[in-house]
Structures are given as C-alpha cells and as structure tokens.
Amino acid sequence: MAKIVRVEGLMVDLKPKVKRVDAIQSFVSQETPIIRITDSDGVVGTGYSYTIGTGGPAIMSLIEKTLAPALIGREAGMIEQIWRDLLFMTHATSVGAITSLALAAIDTALWDLKARKANLPVHILAGGAQEKIRLYTTEGGWLHLPVESIIEDTLRAKENGFGGAKMKVGRPIHEDVARLTAVREAVGPGFELFTDANQAFSVDEAIRRARHYEAADIGWLEEPLTADDVDGHIRLCESTSIPIAVGESLYSSLHFRDYLQRRACSIVQVDVARIGGITPWLKVAHLAETFNVVVCPHFLMELHVALCAAVPNARWVEYIPQLDSLTTKGMTIADGYAVPSPEAGLGISWDFDAIGRQTVEGSTFLTKN
Numbered sequence: 001m002a003k004i005v006r007v008e009g010l011m012v013d014l015k016p017k018v019k020r021v022d023a024i025q026s027f028v029s030q031e032t033p034i035i036r037i038t039d040s041d042g043v044v045g046t047g048y049s050y051t052i053g054t055g056g057p058a059i060m061s062l063i064e065k066t067l068a069p070a071l072i073g074r075e076a077g078m079i080e081q082i083w084r085d086l087l088f089m090t091h092a093t094s095v096g097a098i099t100s101l102a103l104a105a106i107d108t109a110l111w112d113l114k115a116r117k118a119n120l121p122v123h124i125l126a127g128g129a130q131e132k133i134r135l136y137t138t139e140g141g142w143l144h145l146p147v148e149s150i151i152e153d154t155l156r157a158k159e160n161g162f163g164g165a166k167m168k169v170g171r172p173i174h175e176d177v178a179r180l181t182a183v184r185e186a187v188g189p190g191f192e193l194f195t196d197a198n199q200a201f202s203v204d205e206a207i208r209r210a211r212h213y214e215a216a217d218i219g220w221l222e223e224p225l226t227a228d229d230v231d232g233h234i235r236l237c238e239s240t241s242i243p244i245a246v247g248e249s250l251y252s253s254l255h256f257r258d259y260l261q262r263r264a265c266s267i268v269q270v271d272v273a274r275i276g277g278i279t280p281w282l283k284v285a286h287l288a289e290t291f292n293v294v295v296c297p298h299f300l301m302e303l304h305v306a307l308c309a310a311v312p313n314a315r316w317v318e319y320i321p322q323l324d325s326l327t328t329k330g331m332t333i334a335d336g337y338a339v340p341s342p343e344a345g346l347g348i349s350w351d352f353d354a355i356g357r358q359t360v361e362g363s364t365f366l367t368k369n
Helices: 056-071 079-089 097-118 147-159 173-187 203-216 230-239 253-261 278-290 301-310 352-358
Strands: 004-014 030-039 044-048 133-137 164-168 192-196 220-222 244-246 316-319 327-329 332-334 337-339 365-368
Touching: 004 056, 004 352, 030 056, 030 097, 044 097, 056 079, 056 097, 056 365, 079 097, 079 278, 097 278, 133 147, 133 301, 147 164, 147 173, 164 173, 173 192, 173 203, 203 220, 203 230, 230 244, 230 253, 253 278, 278 301, 301 316, 301 337
Parallel strands: 133 164, 133 316, 164 192, 192 220, 220 244
Antiparallel strands: 004 030, 004 365, 030 044, 133 337, 332 337
C-alpha cells in the first residue's frame, strides 16, 4: 500500500443558478470545500462537501489545523480506520455539521483515490448493485415560485423522462393544497409528486396537513418536523398513509438507527456530506435495507448517483445541478435516469482551471511530509 504524502485544500463559493426558497430559509450561497489527497505512488483523489452559505471557513480550518496533519504518513487504502481515527480525534465536536462536513471532504477524496488505484468506478468498488437510478427534480419547485411556473417545470421534467418532481410546502394550508392539487391535475396520475417542509411544522400541524395533502397522492412528505423529534415522527407516521422522509439533517448513523428501529420514517435521505462521507453513507444505506426501507439521498447528485448505484435499495436521485461551473462535463442522464460514470473514481470531471479561478481568497492550504 501507499502512504499519504500530501493534502491540499481550497474552497469555492458557488451561487445557485436559480433562487432557492423553502419554508424556513433562502439558499443564496454554496460554500464548497475541495480536498485533494496524494499518495506516495503519485495518485491523487479529490473529494468535497458543501454548506448552504455559512460555516465554510470553519470546515477549512478544522481540516487544515487538525485533520490534514493527521493524514500524513497514513496508509491511504485504510479508509475505515482513518475515518474512525479522525472521528475520535474530533469527538469533542461530534456529532455536528462542521465535523461531519470536514470528514466528508476527506473521506470522499480517499474513496476517489482508492477507486482510481483499482481502476474502478466507485459504484462498482462500493457494491455494484444498479446500472441506473430514477431522477426527480427539485429545481423548479421552490416555495416562492407561482404555481404556473411549477406546473411548467414539472411538465417539462415529465416530457424529459423524469419520474417525479418535488414541491416545497409551508404556505398557509389552503395555499399548499391548492398548489398541490393544480400540479397533480396538470401532470396526471403515474408521475410522482414529492413534498418537502424543511422542518417547518409542529406535530399537530403536520398531522393535519398530511391529511389534506393525501388527496394529491404525494410520494412522500420530507422533513415535516425538526430532525431531533423522533417521537413526533412516530406519531405522524402512525396517523398518515403518506411516506415520511428524513435524513438530510441527521449527522450520525446512530440517529438513523433510532428512526428505523422506532418506525419513525419510511424513506431514508442520507446526505453523503452531512453524514461524514461515503464510509458512513454506505453503512446507513445497508442498515435501511435490513428494515426494507429505500434510500433517496438529499442533494449532491454528482456524488449520489454512484452511491445509489452501489446499493440495491436506492430508488431516486435528486436533480439539483450544482457543479456545472467546476466540471468539464455533467452527470449522464438517459431517459430520466441518472447513469453512474464508467470512469475510475467518483466519476466527477473536475475542471481545476475553473476551480482555481473561483477559489475563495485565503482558503487554500497545503500539508505535506
């Protein structure tokens, strides 16, 4: 095996191409830490994570000051051991978003490096369960958009072969119902409509709203309550036929265990960045499989297409383009399906010249032996 000899880091601040508004926030910036790890054979792996506008400098500082120096001299292929050691090193700041996002940038780089050395795409190296995954779009369903715009975007997605679309909810209940009803009538049956509340509701309100949403035949209600309210999710699951989806705001596999054991959700939306990387993502996906629960991850489609193809219980990839300005080619889409790249590694075609031009001033670092 080869040892890690070099760790490079930088951050890019991406602006969304469209305005993104949900029930609790507006998404105006995506800080994107990018980490490159080089081993003694000269092979380089590239990984990344993200924020929705805050915390990026803290993530970069944690990696530069604490985690990167601990990587130098380690066997690059010992990914599980490295992940656990770094988690223990940061146990005073775990479980939490900053630590998980820092670990994810490193872990995805190590998986990219390992796959490149094996000359295999990550979806094969990590399991090889599926050849393509259905796509649904979120990019046209933001809460501030008029229903006419949502209908137009949803019909376009349907024409392009997408199997579903997601709408944000959280307006007054009669407005939500009217919007859902209008979109359902426009697209007809057989096309999935998903909803996302972004943790906006109390338990009683979620139960009431779910009863009204049911008439639109929605595929799931995502993050209806605050992510730490497991008991509330149990009450909601017991009161509605709508599948309840959670996961984008959970940062530990143990949190997913609690939800699954207590039947507090029926869709797992584990986010590879927020869970801390590919290593824990795969654990959560396989855990969900033992409960006969599907995985439909949140965001990061360029990473999740490979991970979903690696496991048998992944059902959907969420279409929200985010890396177009940093890559030379995008994710492959065929007839409404996301197709994992056959190239060795994560399958992301980074444009390092473009990355260099967009790097946030003062965010770069280099750690080497």
